[in-house]
Amino acid sequence: xxxxxxxxxxxxxxxxxxxxxxxxxxxxxxxxxxxxxxxxxxxxxxxxxxxxxxxxxxxxxxxxxxxxxxxxxxxxxxxxxxxxxxxxxxxxxxxxxxxxxxxxxxxxxxxxxxxxxxxxxxxxxxxxxxxxxxxxxxxxxxxxxxxxxxxxxxxxxxxxxxxxxxxxxxxxxxxxxxxxxxxxxxx
Amino acid sequence: xxxxxxxxxxxxxxxxxxxxxxxxxxxxxxxxxxxxxxxxxxxxxxxxxxxxxxxxxxxxxxxxxxxxxxxxxxxxxxxxxxxxxxxxxxxxxxxxxxxxxxxxxxxxxxxxxxxxxxxxxxxxxxxxxxxxxxxxxxxxxxxxxxxxxxxxxxxxxxxxxxxxxxxxxxxxxxxxxxxxxxxxxxxxxxxxxxxxxxxxxxxxxxxxxxxxxxxxxxxxxxxxxxxxxxxxxxxxxxxxxxxxxxxxxxxxxxxxxxxxxxxxxxxxxxxxxxxxxxxxxxxxxxxxxxxxxxxxxxxxxxxxxxxxxxxxxxxxxxxxxxxxxxxxxxxxxxxxxxxxxxxxxxxxxxxxxxxxxxxxxxxxxxxxxxxxxxxxxxxxxxxxxxxxxxxxxxxxxxxxxxxxxxxxxxxxxxxxxxxxxxxxxxxxxxxxxxxx
Numbered sequence: 284x285x286x287x288x289x290x291x292x293x294x295x296x297x298x299x300x301x302x303x304x305x306x307x308x309x310x311x312x313x314x315x316x317x318x319x320x321x322x323x324x325x326x327x328x329x330x331x332x333x334x335x336x337x338x339x340x341x342x343x344x345x346x347x348x349x350x351x352x353x354x355x356x357x358x359x360x361x362x363x364x365x366x367x368x369x370x371x372x373x374x375x376x377x378x379x380x381x382x383x384x385x386x387x388x389x390x391x392x393x394x395x396x397x398x399x400x401x402x403x404x405x406x407x408x409x410x411x412x413x414x415x416x417x418x419x420x421x422x423x424x425x426x427x428x429x430x431x432x433x434x435x436x437x438x439x440x441x442x443x444x445x446x447x448x449x450x451x452x453x454x455x456x457x458x459x460x461x462x463x464x465x466x467x468x469x470x
Numbered sequence: 471x472x473x474x475x476x477x478x479x480x481x482x483x484x485x486x487x488x489x490x491x492x493x494x495x496x497x498x499x500x501x502x503x504x505x506x507x508x509x510x511x512x513x514x515x516x517x518x519x520x521x522x523x524x525x526x527x528x529x530x531x532x533x534x535x536x537x538x539x540x541x542x543x544x545x546x547x548x549x550x551x552x553x554x555x556x557x558x559x560x561x562x563x564x565x566x567x568x569x570x571x572x573x574x575x576x577x578x579x580x581x582x583x584x585x586x587x588x589x590x591x592x593x594x595x596x597x598x599x600x601x602x603x604x605x606x607x608x609x610x611x612x613x614x615x616x617x618x619x620x621x622x623x624x625x626x627x628x629x630x631x632x633x634x635x636x637x638x639x640x641x642x643x644x645x646x647x648x649x650x651x652x653x654x655x656x657x658x659x660x661x662x663x664x665x666x667x668x669x670x671x672x673x674x675x676x677x678x679x680x681x682x683x684x685x686x687x688x689x690x691x692x693x694x695x696x697x698x699x700x701x702x703x704x705x706x707x708x709x710x711x712x713x714x715x716x717x718x719x720x721x722x723x724x725x726x727x728x729x730x731x732x733x734x735x736x737x738x739x740x741x742x743x744x745x746x747x748x749x750x751x752x753x754x755x756x757x758x759x760x761x762x763x764x765x766x767x768x769x770x771x772x773x774x775x776x777x778x779x780x781x782x783x784x785x786x787x788x789x790x791x792x793x794x795x796x797x798x799x800x801x802x803x804x805x806x807x808x809x810x811x812x813x814x815x816x817x818x819x820x821x822x823x824x825x826x827x828x829x830x831x832x833x834x835x836x837x838x839x840x841x842x843x844x845x846x847x848x849x850x851x852x853x854x855x856x857x858x859x860x861x862x863x864x865x866x867x868x869x870x871x872x873x874x875x876x877x878x879x880x881x882x883x884x885x886x887x888x889x890x891x892x893x894x895x896x897x898x899x900x901x902x903x904x905x906x
Contacts, residue, residue, distance in 0.1 A: 306755070307747040310541070313534050317722035321715040334531045341534040342525070344751060345758035351748075352755040358494050359756060363808055363853065365492040376492055383488065384497045391500065394521035424525055455862075462593045462859050 295437055302430045303351030309344035313337055332413035339420035346427025350434040356452035377448050385435040392432045395425040477509050478776050495813050499763030503770035510773045523769050524762040531718060532644060537754040538721035539586040539629045544746040545728040547590055549735045551699060552598040555580060558696035561689040564680040568666040571608055571616060574599050575662045578620035579655065582627035583703050584724065588848050589855040592621025596863050607678035611874040612669055614864060618856045619662055619878025622845035627655035632844055635812050636837045638761055639819040645717035646900040647837045653895050654838050657888060661881045698734060702727040757812060764816030771820045781824035791829050795890050799843060806847025814847065815840055838889060838896045846882045849875040
């Protein structure tokens with residue numbers, strides 16, 4: 284039993300991480316496609332529907348990395364009030380946050396999956412030069428959200444059992460860590 | 471009308487509770503959008519609208535520049551660029567009142583033209599300038615303040631993550647906003663340098679002696695350090711101007727150039743490369759989910775008709791445009807004490823933009839206004855990221871750093887006043903590039 288749970292733990296952690304790696308791969312794809320489009324133009328090299336491909340990679344990189352971002356503590360929340368709370372109150376707040384957040388992630392995931400399923404069912408095709416079935420690029424969208432939902436449920440169970448949340452960044456200790464965290468705020 | 475007031479109040483209270491309670495900002499925006507949808511008659515399906523709106527907005531060629539601009543910063547931060555900038559700029563500034571303190575402003579301005587983040591610009595320049603200025607005996611308060619203030623040039627001088635977020639939220643052209651940022655960037659630099667010079671003339675006893683004089687030859691020799699960065703800026707600029715690249719593609723050229731610089735500095739290993747990729751993925755995901763939540767909330771708001779009603783209500787006061795801008799400035803300064811820049815933009819754009827259109831301001835101009843107020847938020851406590859950065863790097867307490875930054879905060883207010891009185895400073899470049 285213990286061994287079985289350990290397996291689940293390893294599997295889930297890898298799921299978030301590898302989805303994050305996939306997001307990294309799509310970022311590299313955006314870079315490569317843009318360089319080919321830009322440098323290829325004077326050379327007469329033409330990538331059919333290059334801009335569509337870039338847009339799809341953008342969706343994939345933005346949604347597949349969500350679970351990894353969440354677990355890395357980089358999905359931002361307003362800490363002004365809750366950072367002052369500790370102990371039991373804080374624990375209850377975390378559970379409520381996870382419930383509310385998780386509910387909307389589930390809602391979003393359900394309808395994104397429905398969108399993808401409908402595209403598949405009705406054989407929707409992309410409008411551009413490249414007639415790709417639309418469900419393929421939409422898979423990154425709904426798939427990424429689904430993995431985020433799994434991470435939310437995972438965290439909810441984890442915190443409910445009295446453990447400290449894993450999506451909170453530990454308080455920065457060194458100067459480098461503070462600077463790094465400030466930069467990761469994106470502004 | 472009365473009903474709308476009730477709904478708006480409810481939504482505002484609901485959003486505030488969620489945000490203060492620690493619900494992730496992106497999800498709180500989505501939740502507010504969902505609740506707003508419930509008040510619309512006609513049975514608009516809130517779930518499918520959510521899925522299609524966000525799919526449509528994320529599936530975007532223009533937005534793909536966002537992760538690339540983030541990536542540029544992630545690649546450049548670990549390099550020795552800041553040291554090179556300091557050594558290359560310092561010899562030329564010894565004669566000006568304020569001397570090497572101007573390095574802070576110039577180096578941030580230069581780095582701002584390759585970086586899209588304020589905290590990254592501040593940290594990069596402070597890494598070397600802070601200890602060097604302290605060692606030479608410069609006044610620490612002015613040195614800290616000017617670093618906090620000048621760091622914000624990272625988001626005013628393009629490329630800028632903040633500008634991309636605004637452009638997406640307000641649906642205006644990214645390249646026009648970028649162009650609009652240059653002259654206000656120079657204006658803010660001039661204000662900062664002017665303040666530093668004026669302060670030094672007023673306090674001659676606090677300015678340490680100049681570094682030993684150098685011949686022109688030596689100065690030029692030191693300045694060769696600036697070559698890699700200059701090449702990078704020129705690469706991005708010319709790839710755009712010569713038509714090699716579209717506005718979005720020049721971000722890819724920027725990444726290419728940044729990789730070249732990192733390689734030149736021997737700072738490019740497989741490990742650091744992959745770390746920069748994953749760092750970019752996380753920042754990008756965080757911003758994209760916020761944009762997603764915000765786009766759903768805007769759609770929902772537009773259905774309820776709150777922004778339009780609010781705009782005509784504000785219009786009914788016949789405020790002068792200046793009074794409107796003054797009121798908005800105060801509102802953003804207050805918001806900036808609780809929220810970070812990106813959340814502030816996505817939260818307010820859908821509500822404020824109709825108001826701004828009604829008052830006949832240009833949305834490109836308003837973008838620069840928004841960037842300036844976000845800059846103020848960056849240097850004001852309690853959540854100004856530049857203050858965090860400097861607090862840690864200098865080892866001073868938060869009050870000292872906040873007090874040091876105060877004059878530079880007010881200089882940003884002055885900059886807002888100047889661009890409001892003379893909007894051409896903002897608009898001349900975008901109008902020149904996109905006539906009509």
